[in-house]
Amino acid sequence: MSRDFYSASILPYAGIIIKICRAYTHTQEDFEDYYQEVCLQIWRSRANFKGQSAWSTWVYRISLNVCLTLLKKKKNEYQQFATDYFPNHLVEENKAFQDELLNQLYDAIRQLSEVDRGVILLYLEEHSYQDIAVIIGTNANNIGVRIKRIKERLKKILYGKLN
Secondary structure (H helix, E strand, O other): OOHHHHHHHHHHHHHHHHHHHHHOOOOHHHHHHHHHHHHHHHHHOHHHOOOOOOHHHHHHHHHHHHHHHHHHHHHHHOOOOHHHOOOOOOOOOOHHHOOHHHHHHHHHHHOOOHHHHHHHHHHHOOOOHHHHHHHHOOOHHHHHHHHHHHHHHHHHHHHHHHO
C-alpha cells in the first residue's frame, strides 16, 4: 500500500474505521489487528469501487464486513469460549481505552448483535436511514424500527451499569 493511497483514501476516514473496529474488539491488540486488516482490504478492493456511493460509505461497508468476518473467524476458532473469551472489563492500558464513560458505551454496544453494532455506529455518525440501509443491505423502514429497539436496549444496559 502506498503512502499516497493511505494518506488520501484511508487516513481521512480513520475515525470511521476506528469506531467500527473498536465496537468489535475488546483489547488493544485485537483492535490493531482489525484496523490493519480493514486498511488492507480497502486497499485490495479499491479497484472494485464503482463510485455509485460515497467513498465513506464504501469504507463503512468494508470496515463492517471485515470486522464481522474476523469476529466469525474468531468465534469458530474459540467456539468453546464463545463470548466469555475476553471479559467485558478487560482492556489494555491505552489512550483509546482510558475514557471510562466511552468504555461503558463501547461495552454496551458490544452486547448488541453484530449487525446492530454496525447500525448504531452508523446512526451515531449521523448517517441517514437510507445510507445505513444501503450499507447494511436492508431498507430504510427497517432501520428506523431497528434503531428504536437498539436505543431501548442500550438504555437498559447502560442504566444497569451506571447505577
